[in-house]
Amino acid sequence: MRFASLGKTILCFLVLFSFLVSFHAESTEAAYSFQAKVTADVLNVRSKPGTTYSIVGKVSKGQVVTVLEQKNGWSRISYGTKSGWVSSKYLTAITWTGYVTATKLNLRSTPGGSVIGTLSKGTALTVYGKDGTWLKVYSSSIRKTGWVSASYVTTQKPIIKATYTKLVFKVNSNLRKGPGTSYPILSTESAGTFVDKLSEKDGWVQVKKLNGMIGWVSASLVRDPATVLKGRVIVLDAGHGGYDSGARGVTFLEKNLTFTTTLTLTPLLQKAGAKVILTRSTDKYLTLAQRVNISNYYKANAFLSLHYNAYSTTSTGLMTFYYNYSKDAPLARSIQNGIVASTKLRNMGAKYGNYHVLRDNRQPAALVELGFLSNPYEEKLVATSSYQQKAAQGLYNGLFLYFLPR
Ligand SMILES: [Zn+2]
Structure with missing residues (x-):
């Protein structure tokens, strides 16, 4: 506001200056056109600058007109499709606020003249008027008046995106009106919900939901x-390998699909800072004991054995097995929820399974069945890269939610 009025003051000087110039040099035009508001209740518009000339129109109080030229206390204005001369006494110049859109914008002494300053992106400018493609502006940031190219100025205030710290709910929790349990509950958020952190007070954080x-x-x-997931040791076990093909579909072998899934999942986990260990990184045979040994040796925070199922040609769906209820079931449930939500295949649940890779595993472990190769439709589906992406994302989400409160 203070600068806006400073801008107006400068404008008054400019108007006065151009008036003085025009007083001496009979027909000097205003250096630029600008918007002005009519201050008289009704103002006569005349054909030429003077009260003796004919009235060609009227403008009323508050009306905004464009001043094209000024001369001897008279202004040539345009309004709508009409134009004419009015007494300059009954006009007040209006400025508007523009914002720099270029990374760096030169402020020049005259339209296209020498550079007198540089304005950075988003800088607010008081715009007085224009001359062709040039705008006469005042920049409060560098306290200079000059000219800038109109192409790099917008009336749209730039949205400065604040970068908030993201937070995620570890468990299902209440969101309250204030920082304490005495404040009323606004909503209950489920584990895994992302929010922006706004502030912090007495062990409470103020957050903003999506x-x-x-x-x-x-x-x-x-x-x-x-x-x-940062620093978590995750062992991914691509089921089968080498001469053990696992289940066979019409086209695909289980050992190849499980391998593809581990390779799709690995970069997602690594990007999140996890330490990923593959029981096999080539098409080779490993005993079940060897797979378990890798998990125990690396003290895996989670061990996932990936498989594709076979039963009948109409079987469909996903299931995840655990062996030890307290050690493995939370991981299996979380993985099952993740893959069901992501792939939308039938949920056959997380259940007990007496499998070697689970039974002898000292680390949290789960065995995942990611669809039926015995069903030709499901075989085709699970072999697509889009399904592989969804399955990997689902496994990732399952691991994320498993580790979230841990
Ligand atoms: Zn298998």
């Missing part, structure tokens, strides 16, 4: 999502 809702949650119930 829908814009703002509330408070105890700092112990949320965490930085980047820390969830």
Whole structure:
């Protein structure tokens, strides 16, 4: 506001200056055109600058007109499709605020003249008027008046995107109106919900949901999502290999599909900071004991054995097995939820299974069946790269949610 009025003051000087110039040199035009507001209740528009000339129109109070030229206390204006002369006394110049869209914009002494300053992107400018493709502006940031190319100025205020820290709910938690349990509950958020952190107070954080809702949650119930998988040792076991092909579809072999899935999942986990260990990185045979040994040796935080199923030509769906209820079931449930949500295949549940790779595993372990190769339709589906992406994302999400409260 203070600068806007400073801008107006400068404009007044400019108008006065051009008036003085025109007073001496009979017909000097205003250096630029600008918008002005009519201050008289009704103002006569005349054919020429003077009260003796004929009235060609009227403009009324508050109306915005374009001043094209100024001369001896008279302004040549255009309004709508009409134009004519009015007394300059009954006009006030209006400025507008423009914003720099170029990374660097030169401020020049005259339209196309020498550079007197540089304005950075997003800088607010007071715009007085224009001359062709040039705008006369005042920049409060460098306290200079000059000319800039109109192509790099917009009336649209730039949206400065604040970069908030993301947080994720570790467990299902209440979002409250204030920083304490005495405040009313606004909503209940499920584990895995992402929010923006706004502020922090007394062990509580103020967060903003995707829908814009703002509330408070105890700092112990949320965490930085980047820390969830960071440093976790995850052993991925591509089922079968070498002469053991596993299940056979019309076209595809289980050992190749399981290998593809581990290769699709690996970069997702690595990007999140996990340490991924593959039981096999080529098409080779491994005993079940060898697979388990790798998990135990590396003290895996999670061991996943990936498989594709075979039963009848109409079988369909996903299942995940655990052996030890307390050690393995939470991982299996989380993985099952992740792959069902991501692939939308039938949910056959997380269930007990007496498998060697689970039974002898000292680490949290799960065996996943990612679809039926005995069903020709499902075989075709699971072999697509889009399904592989979804399956890998589902396994990733399952692991993320498993580690989230841990
Ligand atoms: Zn298998």
